[in-house]
Amino acid sequence: xxxxxxxxxxxxxxxxxxxxxxLISVDVAIFTLHEAxxxxxxxxxxxxxxxxxxxxxxxxxxxxSDADLHATARRKLKDKTGVDAPLLEQVCSxxxxxxxxxxxxxxxxxxxxIPWAPAAEFxxxxxxxxxxxxxxxxxxxxxxxxxxxxEAARDRLKNKTAYTVLPVHVLKRxxxxxxxxxxxxxxxxxxxxxxSFRRRILNAKILEEAGExxxxxxxxxxxxxxxxxxxxEKHLFARVFGDTA
Amino acid sequence: xxxxxxxxxxxxxxxxxxxxxxLISVDVAIFTLHEAxxxxxxxxxxxxxxxxxxxxxxxxxxxxSDADLHATARRKLKDKTGVDAPLLEQVCSxxxxxxxxxxxxxxxxxxxxIPWAPAAEFxxxxxxxxxxxxxxxxxxxxxxxxxxxxEAARDRLKNKTAYTVLPVHVLKRxxxxxxxxxxxxxxxxxxxxxxSFRRRILNAKILEEAGExxxxxxxxxxxxxxxxxxxxEKHLFARVFGDTA
DNA sequence: ATTAATTAGTGGCTATAGGCCAATAATAGA
DNA sequence: TCTATTATTGGCCTATAGCCACTAATTAAT
Numbered sequence: 001x002x003x004x005x006x007x008x009x010x011x012x013x014x015x016x017x018x019x020x021x022x023l024i025s026v027d028v029a030i031f032t033l034h035e036a037x038x039x040x041x042x043x044x045x046x047x048x049x050x051x052x053x054x055x056x057x058x059x060x061x062x063x064x065s066d067a068d069l070h071a072t073a074r075r076k077l078k079d080k081t082g083v084d085a086p087l088l089e090q091v092c093s094x095x096x097x098x099x100x101x102x103x104x105x106x107x108x109x110x111x112x113x114i115p116w117a118p119a120a121e122f123x124x125x126x127x128x129x130x131x132x133x134x135x136x137x138x139x140x141x142x143x144x145x146x147x148x149x150x151e152a153a154r155d156r157l158k159n160k161t162a163y164t165v166l167p168v169h170v171l172k173r174x175x176x177x178x179x180x181x182x183x184x185x186x187x188x189x190x191x192x193x194x195x196s197f198r199r200r201i202l203n204a205k206i207l208e209e210a211g212e213x214x215x216x217x218x219x220x221x222x223x224x225x226x227x228x229x230x231x232x233e234k235h236l237f238a239r240v241f242g243d244t245a
Numbered sequence: 246x247x248x249x250x251x252x253x254x255x256x257x258x259x260x261x262x263x264x265x266x267x268l269i270s271v272d273v274a275i276f277t278l279h280e281a282x283x284x285x286x287x288x289x290x291x292x293x294x295x296x297x298x299x300x301x302x303x304x305x306x307x308x309x310s311d312a313d314l315h316a317t318a319r320r321k322l323k324d325k326t327g328v329d330a331p332l333l334e335q336v337c338s339x340x341x342x343x344x345x346x347x348x349x350x351x352x353x354x355x356x357x358x359i360p361w362a363p364a365a366e367f368x369x370x371x372x373x374x375x376x377x378x379x380x381x382x383x384x385x386x387x388x389x390x391x392x393x394x395x396e397a398a399r400d401r402l403k404n405k406t407a408y409t410v411l412p413v414h415v416l417k418r419x420x421x422x423x424x425x426x427x428x429x430x431x432x433x434x435x436x437x438x439x440x441s442f443r444r445r446i447l448n449a450k451i452l453e454e455a456g457e458x459x460x461x462x463x464x465x466x467x468x469x470x471x472x473x474x475x476x477x478e479k480h481l482f483a484r485v486f487g488d489t490a
Numbered sequence: 491a492t493t494a495a496t497t498a499g500t501g502g503c504t505a506t507a508g509g510c511c512a513a514t515a516a517t518a519g520a
Numbered sequence: 521t522c523t524a525t526t527a528t529t530g531g532c533c534t535a536t537a538g539c540c541a542c543t544a545a546t547t548a549a550t
Binding site: 004007011014020021022023024048049050051060061063066067068069090092093094095096097101102103104106108236238239240243 | 249252259265266267268269293294295296305306308311312313314335337338339340341342346347348349351353481483484485488
């Protein structure tokens with residue numbers, strides 16, 4: 001087994017097909033906001049295993065075309081939504097011998113945030129993709145351990161919202177501070193105090209003014225519009241928000 | 246391909262050996278504190294590829310004995326150190342077609358923190374394991390992309406130290422507040438203000454008193470000793486520490 | 491003994507940022 | 521003009537970190 005004299009010689013005789021490891025896949029939890037609810041995009045599986053059940057968009061790595069894991073995740077996202085460069089980040093990996101009936105398998109879980117668009121209009125090819133409110137996941141027949149994956153992504157979302165401006169990614173631009181606060185509240189699943197919220201966001205100088213618009217609901221004082229400033233995605237607050245909750 | 250009528254029938258005909266995906270491995274960055282330096286445990290590879298180079302302890306999943314990814318990581322850690330239940334957590338996964346000359350490969354990276362012990366005494370079988378100061382990694386001939394993996398784990402360590410009590414895991418118990426502060430400073434790579442540090446830690450009530458001991462260096466006032474209270478590992482500070490740096 | 495050196499621990503002030511909640515501003519519709 | 525509705529601000533309180541000098545307890549040298 002270790003008779004090779006050089007790495008070149010070793011590689012010449014190495015055949016990756018002799019190796020049989022766990023199945024490995026990449027799944028993406030794509031979140032958005034719609035009708036005052038946090039929703040996740042699910043597809044109904046057309047093949048065994050778990051045929052007919054709801055699953056996160058995902059699948060195997062294409063070793064020919066995917067340069068790295070992130071590229072695989074981006075491809076899965078684009079296949080289902082057409083969206084190309086949204087917020088997309090790795091959450092964690094989960095692997096054991098029970099999550100897939102085919103045997104030991106590992107999934108690398110990503111999460112993505114995009115402004116809402118009708119699932120139907122995304123692609124002709126995907127008629128089975130649908131936005132589901134995250135609260136309803138328990139009621140659905142979910143494939144594999146995807147309910148747990150959504151939970152993991154949901155937790156990450158909640159945590160990061162407390163010290164970043166992650167929620168800007170689920171809003172169409174420009175947006176009002178009220179809309180942004182609603183986004184924060186839905187992603188954190190808690191109420192925030194208006195003055196504190198506005199002070200925090202505005203003092204951080206991570207938004208740029210972008211005109212004015214009628215208020216939510218049509219009635220009332222017009223609201224200032226904002227777009228995220230460059231680099232705002234990387235802003236980290238030194239304190240978490242909504243501490244007393 | 247999709248002619249099966251039931252999941253049972255599908256699985257009966259499914260042969261995982263037909264599937265050939267990326268190589269998948271688990272690597273563990275094991276950190277400790279010694280001689281006022283943050284050190285990481287590396288082993289010198291005895292086989293191709295990267296024979297002779299320094300690598301993180303790690304390797305393939307044993308699908309027979311490893312129940313899940315965490316178990317694989319724990320096994321790698323125990324093989325090299327004998328330590329069984331330390332702080333061990335997943336950092337991220339990294340996969341592309343360039344990091345291993347054998348082809349597309351994915352690694353799931355974990356990090357572990359343990360109190361220092363001589364690498365030599367860990368195991369008879371492992372004569373090639375050695376603690377290296379993290380600052381020296383650049384000088385070493387590292388295997389694969391393990392320098393980048395250490396960097397990723399190091400970043401996570403630095404970030405989490407700012408809002409948790411992670412550093413307690415690199416200290417033998419009991420410890421003094423001065424020792425704990427030194428651990429924080431080395432993991433964060435920054436100086437902390439003594440009063441602020443002590444106030445923060447003591448107010449959080451995450452330590453229990455455990456007697457008294459001579460000060461560091463033998464001279465000076467004796468120091469109070471502490472051990473972590475139950476549940477302290479889960480304590481999250483609402484503000485990061487060392488903000489002004 | 492006294493004193494200097496060394497390490498541990500505290501007092502007390504300032505500044506920042508969030509919680510709270512009531513007041514003011516700007517609009518639409520009756 | 522008046523009311524409802526949404527947006528935005530004022531002002532005070534509190535919690536916690538930064539700062540830095542001071543006190544406390546011990547060892548080693550004189």
